[in-house]
Amino acid sequence: MRQLTYAQAIREAHAQLLREDSRVFICGQGVWNPWYAGKSLLDLDKEFGRDRVLDCPVSENATTAAGIGAAIAGMRPIVFHARMDFMLLAVDPIINQAANWSYLFGGQGSVPIVIRCVINRGGEQGAQHSQALHGLFTHVPGLKVVMPSTPYDAKGLLIASVRDRNPVLYIDDRWLYDDSGDVPEETYEVPIGKAAVRRQGKDVTLAATSFMAAEAIQAVETLAGLGVDVELIDLRTVKPWDRDLVFSSVGKTGRLVIADAAWHSGGVAADVAATVTGELFHALKAPILRVCLPDAPAPTSAVLERAYFIGPGDIVAAVQKVLH
């Protein structure tokens, strides 16, 4: 099959959505500039015009909220935040407005918006250029949160998100932009709320998100060499996450490790661990372990960064721990 990079797959999804649906438009800071968006939005303004592909003023709040207003009025906007950290200035419209809108008007007002943001860390960028904040948003009823880890899912989840009639936070990771993989040329949807089994195994279930799902491939190979048979699940959607698939896998293996490159406390990994414990306590053969970032802001100095960020080695260590 044809190979695209993760960034190219995102760009192709945008282009096809702009082509197939006149209600779709893109707005946000840096939309016209690869310095912000990498190749993920490259030249879309030239192809579709700057009325539908807008590089906006430095107003995260108004840009996001105006997108929400346009969505309520029948459009299908994609609001772009080149760094998730900066999107915090738009939390009121995302949580108070978009997430609540359907419920507080008794289902009369849907908000079919995609709020796309990028996790962009490392490179000594420091605390306010590095945060993976999906856990804040998975707390909120009314939102959906997706985190693709492969080029195939990056395209299919963006298409599914734009076609969904609810507000969807689409979070991509800059560290994945150059990864290549099979991507069909036609449009297709990866269903929101469905995880994917990347490798079948019988000893331990490893549930991972986004960049950690990509890192887990290497960890699982290392573990296979050590005779450990890991079942790897890429959650793909972190709200609502795929309980059925995780439950059935843990029911089989009796062991669970969750890898999520966000803070340890109160996040997606904590929710998965607590939920599985509540539902499958008697099937568990070992405590559930989380592989997450330490509860500290991201440092800058490369030495500290190496100590802070997690990778395949941390996953291998956690899996070995639940086996012994």
Next chain:
Amino acid sequence: MYDDRTWAMELLTGLYRTMLLIRLTEERIAALIEAKEIKTPCHLCIGQEAIAAGVCAALDGQDSIWGGHRSHGHYLAKGGDLNGLLAEILGKTTGCSTGRGGSMHLIDTAVGVMGTVPLVGATIPLAAGAAWASKLRGDGRVAVAFFGDGATEEGHFHESLNLASLYRLPVLFVCENNFYSTHMPLAERRPKDNIVQSADLHGMPGVRVDGNDVMEVYESARAAVKRARDGQGPTLLECRTYRWRGHVGPAWDLDVGEQRRRELEEWLPKDPLPRLRRRIVEAGGRLDEFDTMEQEVRADIEAAVRFARDSPTPDPSELLQHVYGPRG
């Protein structure tokens, strides 16, 4: 079809009827709060009716309005269903938001009431977004954001004015300056009484309006709507008025001090309803027609109260419905 005189009279009596509907509905709601039949916090707009009535009279049915916590009047002026308002405030399943919204979350999309929310000024950018949608579609619709003077201290007010002006969006920013944000007077919140100047800073016309003169509001809104529809972008209207009752609930708040008492003495004679009534009489309107109108409006309100009281409350089994919309 009409000569100017007839048209003017129809417009005037229509505006009066809208203001009367708002005034009497708010007074009825105040009585129901005092009787403890209404529990949801209600922010009454008594004294400010001319702004909702005047602006909405300048709009077409397809145009949208977006409001805040004090928006019963906006909802009614745009033609929102009276039964749906009363039922919502009483928490009934027939309410405009099915009993999930209350007084501060009103909607009637059939007549262009797109939503009201209490986060201060939160619908200012939403209205700009609806106008953005209209511009992209070329559908000629205009969006209106209603908000108070407090909202002009929020960052998203300034961000939205900039965005709307930059993209020439067909939107009206209608500030109802009643000189209070909850308990805080304007003079203690900003160094100058200069809200209207925000328009100039963001490259759009700003008009300071006597918000208790419904004809002045109507004429200003009509000019702004025309400008928006002609593709010339947004306008800021600062409509100066006064909140008769407290921030929330029916109390007159006379206990808060001498300043409040003096202000009420100044503002009560500026009541927008008698002002328009005098104008109608001067234009040849008959007094007995006011009586008939008032009886009709009161009958509609009582029917809505009965409808609300007789309606069922939501079933707890429906608690989790509508967290997500369709396909969700």
